[in-house]
Amino acid sequence: MKQALRVFFLLVLLLPGIAFAGPRIERVTSASGIEAWLVREPKIPMLALQAMWRGGTASDPEGQQGRAALAADLLTEGAGDLDAEAFQSALRDGAISLDFDASRDYLSLSLRVLNDQRQRAFDLLAQALTAPRFDDEPIARVKAQAEAAARRALNNPGSMVNRRFLATAFPNHAYGRESSPTLESLPNLQRADFAAYSRAVLARKNLVIGVVGDISPDELRKLLDASFGKLPAESSLVQPPVIVPKTTAKPLIVSYDNPQSMVVFGGPGLLRDDPDYYVATVLNYVLGGGGFNSRLTEEIREKRGLVYSVGTQLHPMLSAGLFMGSLSTRNDQAGQALALVREAFARIAQEGITDQELADAKAYLTGSFPLRLTSNGAIAGMLAAMQASNLGPDYIDRYAEYIEAVRIEDIRRVAQRLFASGDLLVVVVGKPAGIDG
Template identity: 40%
Template structure:
């Protein structure tokens, strides 16, 4: 009898409850003002979800003022136009409208939901927030205090310390090495003028991408696109970060902290999303360590030896860099053993590649679980926006599973050599690790 595999069991359950992503019909809607959106109509519930993004993000923070873009994400519902913070939030709550923002290194993203009955009023309030945020001093000071609490926690949180040190080793003085949420020092220097200047840079129709799902038709959406985004300038998006590779030099850094567990972050250069080999590399990385239970690293480090509660490694493609990035936590006295097992597992994986059974099971899981990304309007909108951001094409959801199924064992073995190279690992460890010696560089 073939052994039980948790990934396949999960797929069997998913297949019962979730419709396939391929059943979704996506329409491209273009407004009279030239704003384009992808639309999935769904009139079964009186709800509308929208995801949108602008080019630019934390990499555009001024040097010394890291966290500016992230600061704006927390200020977008703190007053706009003639409405101060309290009045704006009261109107938002009266409309039962949801609005939130997030910034990554390369994108500034917004999420919006409204009831169909409150559609026009909710879109009008969103328009006000996008075009005329106030950035008043009192709410800004309050938000700054909240961000400073998070920044202080980040400075003490071992996983964040390890990850941040790894990024600095990997990228040097490139913007990807910065603390995107800001530091205690940088957040203290950010002014109202800084927020206004960053807002002016980021909120451009030329960098805008929009995805809408729910109880709305194409003609109505086209009109609302102009009404909501039409007041934004049609200027060039901020200059993107330069293309960069992870430093091609293995190193080991130990950051001493008096804690019972060592946090080990490890990785090396990876692959861009636009690379034609990304799908084979993605499938292969899932077998190595992206799939949780059933992955090689989990099996060797956790299941066989009990060295950690969790270990993972995966592909992280930014717009202008790709990386293979992993992390685990283990008892200080077992840190050296755990890192050795990780390196040995990666070496064996690079030398031999995955087995036929591993590849088959992983492809079954990845294709079967894809539908989970489309089981709500918000999730669908989020997926459509990500597909736009990565320039994958409006038919991507119809092609994606076929691309995964087409990955051959030879392709997977070839990618195993590039995504699993222990001789190129940059390693940062936070704790008091036994058996790990920092390198001289």
């Protein structure tokens, strides 16, 4: 019965003409000036909070790759008077979910807690933010886990191809370096480095917060001040300079004894605040982002059976816009598959897309958007991301409007902007036939 209801819900959302009204967002500012976007949900006695600070793994100094990633893991491994075991025990006893994670551009915090444990959760959060311990035992344990992962990544084709792609696309730039610890960087990462990163990134001005739950604005204000109020005002991290991804005249081949070839391809994309971003979203769906509804899947997998998987994505980072795709195939089919990718890029740049493709893309993108908001945690994450991207509180309500405004001539113009040159960076790991490096 539950499965039937989920299917019905999905079908209703995908029907054209169904209006979707987003949740009511309240902007709450505490006495110390900390702002959070709140969606009140009194029917569920719990709270979900998502926070983001600018300054993720791209802030790692050369030779200290993985500093932010490991520091994020260690922020819940002891704080204040509680060592790692005591801190984790306190989280378990209160059924509190508290996690930190570092992406390229952001340090993120996720908190989930029932109302009767809310005060305890925010007390623990305050300690993690202002008094992380970075004790020797958890550092050694987390570094040992990171070393094992780094050794596995050395011989993982997916990791290999992505490392080489990013290093080539962003030479001498933070985006081109590893975001995870490496065997070379791990010995350089010590307690003082993790402490320095946390002091630099955890600041009030550098912070956005989304909250969903059974809580009033007045209650939230007090908790915001108690948990975030003692953070320094300013972050000392410097954002990497803006860069345009590089392309190469010939594919780069990393020879690897494997029956399959992993191929990553891409080039310059768009920043999130680019006026053409929503046009590029529709374009990407038609070209390679729409799964079985995309041209690449239809032409390369469905018609010819050449690949196990193929797809494209937009990656709007803070300092670079990247359009990126990937495929995996047998070595003997790699050249043919890559040729079809290039053909698809050239064709869409020259001809654009059809009216039916545009209508189908709009229907899917607008109809599936509400599925991103089916839990309190997902909504809290969306609220934080909206603030981080300067989208405004009306973004959820206006998303369908932005997509519906895309015209067929916009698609052709942006396709030419992105793909008309034919320039691509292509990296292959395997022993591909028919590809000259």
